[in-house]
Amino acid sequence: MLEIKNLHVAVEGKEILKGLSLSIQPGEVHALMGPNGSGKSTLSFVLAGRDGYDITEGSITYNGENLVALPPEERAAKGVFLAMQYPVEIPGVTTMTFLKTALNSQRRQRGEADLDAVGVLKLVRAKAKSLNVSEEMLKRALNVGFSGGEKKRLEILQMALFEPKLAILDETDSGLDIDALRLVAEGVNALREPSRAMLVITHYQRLLDYIVPDRIHVLAKGRIVAEGGKELALELEAKGYEHIVKEPA
Amino acid sequence: MTLALNLDRKAEAAAVVHSHGVPHRRVEDWKYSDLKAALGEKGLGAVMAEWLVGNLPAGVEMFDLAQPNPPAWVMAHVARPTRNVMNAASLALSAGGVAFRVPKNVTVAAPLKLDFTGGGHVRGLLVLEEGASLILVEGVGAADFRNVGFEIVVGERAGLEHVRITPDAGDSVLVEEVSLRIAAGGRYRGHFAGFGSKLARMELEVALEGEGAQAHLSGVAVLGGKRHSDVTTHVIHRVGNSHSTQLFKHVVAGQARAVYQGKVTVAKGADGSDSSQTAKALLLGDMAEADLKPELEIFADDVKCAHGAAVGDLDTESLFYLRARGIPEGQARGMLLQAFLDDVVAEIAITDQRELVRTELLTALKVIA
Numbered sequence: 001m002l003e004i005k006n007l008h009v010a011v012e013g014k015e016i017l018k019g020l021s022l023s024i025q026p027g028e029v030h031a032l033m034g035p036n037g038s039g040k041s042t043l044s045f046v047l048a049g050r051d052g053y054d055i056t057e058g059s060i061t062y063n064g065e066n067l068v069a070l071p072p073e074e075r076a077a078k079g080v081f082l083a084m085q086y087p088v089e090i091p092g093v094t095t096m097t098f099l100k101t102a103l104n105s106q107r108r109q110r111g112e113a114d115l116d117a118v119g120v121l122k123l124v125r126a127k128a129k130s131l132n133v134s135e136e137m138l139k140r141a142l143n144v145g146f147s148g149g150e151k152k153r154l155e156i157l158q159m160a161l162f163e164p165k166l167a168i169l170d171e172t173d174s175g176l177d178i179d180a181l182r183l184v185a186e187g188v189n190a191l192r193e194p195s196r197a198m199l200v201i202t203h204y205q206r207l208l209d210y211i212v213p214d215r216i217h218v219l220a221k222g223r224i225v226a227e228g229g230k231e232l233a234l235e236l237e238a239k240g241y242e243h244i245v246k247e248p249a
Numbered sequence: 250m251t252l253a254l255n256l257d258r259k260a261e262a263a264a265v266v267h268s269h270g271v272p273h274r275r276v277e278d279w280k281y282s283d284l285k286a287a288l289g290e291k292g293l294g295a296v297m298a299e300w301l302v303g304n305l306p307a308g309v310e311m312f313d314l315a316q317p318n319p320p321a322w323v324m325a326h327v328a329r330p331t332r333n334v335m336n337a338a339s340l341a342l343s344a345g346g347v348a349f350r351v352p353k354n355v356t357v358a359a360p361l362k363l364d365f366t367g368g369g370h371v372r373g374l375l376v377l378e379e380g381a382s383l384i385l386v387e388g389v390g391a392a393d394f395r396n397v398g399f400e401i402v403v404g405e406r407a408g409l410e411h412v413r414i415t416p417d418a419g420d421s422v423l424v425e426e427v428s429l430r431i432a433a434g435g436r437y438r439g440h441f442a443g444f445g446s447k448l449a450r451m452e453l454e455v456a457l458e459g460e461g462a463q464a465h466l467s468g469v470a471v472l473g474g475k476r477h478s479d480v481t482t483h484v485i486h487r488v489g490n491s492h493s494t495q496l497f498k499h500v501v502a503g504q505a506r507a508v509y510q511g512k513v514t515v516a517k518g519a520d521g522s523d524s525s526q527t528a529k530a531l532l533l534g535d536m537a538e539a540d541l542k543p544e545l546e547i548f549a550d551d552v553k554c555a556h557g558a559a560v561g562d563l564d565t566e567s568l569f570y571l572r573a574r575g576i577p578e579g580q581a582r583g584m585l586l587q588a589f590l591d592d593v594v595a596e597i598a599i600t601d602q603r604e605l606v607r608t609e610l611l612t613a614l615k616v617i618a
Contacts, residue, residue: 048569048573050573071578072573073575073577076572076573076574076575077575084570087570088564088567090570090585091588091592092588092589092591092592093584093585098571101576101580102571102575105575105577105580109577162574
């Protein structure tokens with residue numbers, strides 16, 4: 001589903017990713033771990049199509065298509081979803097209006113009919129309950145005054161609503177206490193299915209106790225330096241990143 | 250203009266006009282709005298502009314200022330001396346205008362709709378007596394050049410809600426000076442939506458003259474092409490415990506220019522006054538310009554004054570967030586622009602006017618975004 005080959009990415013002339021390769025099949029959950037500054041968030045933004053990231057070498061293929069050529073909105077409509085580490089606050093746009101606009105924008109690009117307000121509301125309500133997203137939150141301006149946990153829950157609610165084929169979760173665990181983490185992880189696990197792939201980006205092993213990955217990649221200084229099964233996370237937790245990063249890639 | 254009775258005032262006003270001449274960009278207050286250049290050889294002229302009133306709501310009295318024998322309430326308030334050159338011009342060069350009164354303790358339910366139309370100079374007067382309340386919806390028609398001098402008196406505990414929408418007025422040169430006096434406990438809320446013209450300027454001079462007097466000014470402008478829109482305010486806190494707020498936001502594209510000049514003066518002895526001023530602009534494109542100039546003059550103690558101005562571009566992070574959720578770029582930009590302006594629009598308490606402004610903004614944003 002996702003095939004990243006020898007990816008080199010520079011930001012303002014400085015190379016951040018230096019030949020990253022990664023392949024994810026439908027139904028798989030991969031974890032991308034690594035110390036701060038290793039390039040994890042850069043990869044997530046490049047996959048979602050944010051401006052300011054120059055791909056100097058390599059390729060990203062998504063379902064056989066060159067992902068790099070598509071603007072962010074088309075990637076979203078084709079099933080790429082990025083749950084962001086820092087969801088932005090947008091005063092003046094209510095959360096419900098945003099959800100409806102986003103959902104229908106994606107549908108329209110896929111040639112599907114718009115859902116009316118009632119239809120969207122029903123859908124949102126059905127998904128919101130298990131994620132403990134209240135009606136009151138939906139009426140507030142998007143992410144404005146939301147706690148860290150509320151913002152992350154809303155990200156997962158969007159994931160449930162948009163039903164992406166490839167979900168990238170960028171440090172979804174950051175800033176969450178253990179109860180919030182469990183709630184978010186349950187939300188993510190409920191979305192695991194054979195046709196959907198996930199890339200879970202995290203600094204800590206903690207999240208992977210709840211979202212158990214099929215495969216773990218360790219990113220350091222812009223390259224994958226170690227790969228393995230879920231036991232790799234435990235090794236990292238015990239020995240730290242330095243131990244692995246020091247070994248030749 | 251009840252000419253026979255006001256010859257002295259007209260002569261004084263003419264002297265003010267004569268000594269200043271037509272304002273141009275080398276006059277500090279008119280730096281961003283070169284009226285002389287916009288008018289060209291035609292100058293100020295001496296024609297009288299027109300006014301139109303929709304159905305006069307029950308409770309409002311009206312008097313045509315071109316008629317003789319004005320009632321006492323007109324004589325008590327009309328044509329106060331002024332040093333404002335364009336206000337003086339409207340007095341010196343017009344032959345009339347319109348005056349309204351809402352008598353003591355009368356609450357007028359239906360809005361008073363007043364349109365200024367045609368070219369030339371014209372005067373307006375609105376008197377709200379003690380405890381009266383009114384909604385004034387002011388329309389602004391296109392014209393080669395029009396100058397309106399509008400005096401508003403808000404009596405003790407009276408309340409005025411004023412909405413003024415200037416549509417995209419093409420090549421028009423439109424100038425209006427509103428001078429307001431607000432007595433103790435009086436409230437004024439003014440909302441100004443502008444879509445610009447060759448030169449569009451509204452000056453508001455607001456004097457808070459009694460304890461507890463309040464003025465809340467807010468406005469939005471959406472400008473494209475070579476449109477210009479200037480709101481210049483001067484709020485004077487003459488007594489203590491008076492309150493004023495100002496919130497202005499502009500979206501400027503193309504080669505358009507938005508101007509906000511806001512001065513707040515807290516006079517000696519006006520202790521305990523509080524005022525806030527916020528002006529923001531988003532510039533879409535390198536040739537767009539916003540000149541925001543908040544200013545404070547404080548001669549009193551224990552005063553709470555805040556002011557701020559910011560000019561920027563659309564937030565790229567917000568734009569990316571919306572696009573990453575599937576919203577196409579143009580639509581995402583439109584959403585963010587609307588959101589930027591919406592807290593100002595929300596200030597309009599009258600539902601149909603608020604929705605009208607929302608719709609007009611949306612249309613204008615679609616054109617320029």
